[in-house]
Amino acid sequence: MEEGKKYKIDNGTPHGGIISPVLANVYFHFVLDLWFEKKFRKQFKGQAYIVRYTDDFVLLIENLLFKVK
Numbered sequence: 719m720e721e722g723k724k725y726k727i728d729n730g731t732p733h734g735g736i737i738s739p740v741l742a743n744v745y746f747h748f749v750l751d752l753w754f755e756k757k758f759r760k761q762f763k764g765q766a767y768i769v770r771y772t773d774d775f776v777l778l779i780e781n782l783l784f785k786v787k
Contacts, residue, residue, distance in 0.1 A: 742773040750775060 751768065754777075759766045764780030 739772045746770060746773070746775070 750770070754766075754768045762779060762781060765778075766780065767778040769776045769778065
C-alpha cells in the first residue's frame with residue numbers, strides 16, 4: 719500500500735496462509751539446517767545449536783573462536 723492505494727498481488731504466498739509455514743519449513747530444512755550441520759557447526763570450538771520454529775531461528779554458540787585447520 720503506497721500513498722493510500724491498494725494493489726492486488728497475484729504471486730507469492732499469502733501472509734498467514736496455511737501453505738506459508740509449510741514452504742518455509744521445507745526451505746529452511748534444505749538451506750539453513752543442512753548448511754548449519756555441514757559447514758557452520760564444524761567451524762567453532764565448543765557447542766553450537768540451532769533452534770528453529772517455522773520461519774524463525776536462533777543460533778546458540780558456546781564459543782566464537784574458530785577451529786584452526
